[in-house]
Amino acid sequence: MTHDAATPPAATETIETRQVEVRDPAAAPLLAGLHLEYHTRYGPNDELGRYPDAEFAPPGGSFLILVERGVTVAGGAFRRYDAVTAELKRIWTHSGHRRRGLGLLVVRALEEEAARRGYRRVHLTTGPRQPEAAGLYLRAGYRPLHDLSVPVETLDHLIFEKDLPAGGGRDAGQDVWAPEVQDA
Template sequence: MTAEPTAPTRPTVPSAYPETIEIRQVRVSDPAAAPLLAGLDLEYRTRYGPNDELGRYPDAEFAPPGGAFLILVERGRTVAGGAFRRLDAVTAELKRIWTDSGQRRRGLGRLVVRALEEEAARQGYRRVYLTTGPRQPEAAGLYLRAGYRPLHDLSVPVETLHHLVFEKDLPARGGRGQDVRAPEVQDA
């Protein structure tokens, strides 16, 4: 007797967020991802000048089985999102984390990071790694509040660093995405 394949799981929105928010896993080429990519491109150019950051990785790296691209949609509009890709067998690298400039200060970035962590753990990753630029202090603050450990030298002036590097261990997961230890308490 052959087991039936299980449907892919979708991240769920914690109850603290409005019912109008939906988390969707999409492909980079999905039209619903376009606002996120356009917003990121503008953000990167505004803060760092001309660059090709969004062209550094093939779209396939942000798709299962090794990656994911998640968007938050509210009332039919993409308001936030992010992605991860495989860095190594146990490590997912978070990328493309963005919140619409008119939707910031609502906790949507924290929700994106949490959803990416949950999906990475479901895919079997045990660690998350990420970098952000020195001209994105709000991103660095988000990662610190979400329990990420800085891997860069904190005694060096941030403006002298090319990247700010962070990591976080994910809870161990058993088969079919089941936690095998108590979940960590996270900043809400």
């Protein structure tokens, strides 16, 4: 596990980062927490059903969790957005473990993995009723692509993007994984 200046090592020294499949039992607390969060803030919705689980699996995606003393405390995922861009999704921190820098740790781990896979940029959206998420992405160096002159509550989504450091993975000009087209 790596630490940066924005994440004090003492806050994360007992945290294990695991890459898992979406249906791994250790991911269940993350998915249940997100379901509750989305329904509490936005009412009934199917946000967690928008993408097939396979989109968060290698080679184009990743799903990771942070585990502390056997308990899933945070996690997130990315999926292929386009040939050079990963899209962050499912960023979550257990309500009892917030304000410890775990969200930033998740974002950094996902960025590192995306760079290793050859992605050069990260894209993400969050809802207007998630100011904590918007603050996290700004602290992590993401550029807002939504109109900052418009009141946030009038927007459907807040859109952010960040370039990843060069040399994280495959050749710079190489396309990141793309699904094969099957003949019908």
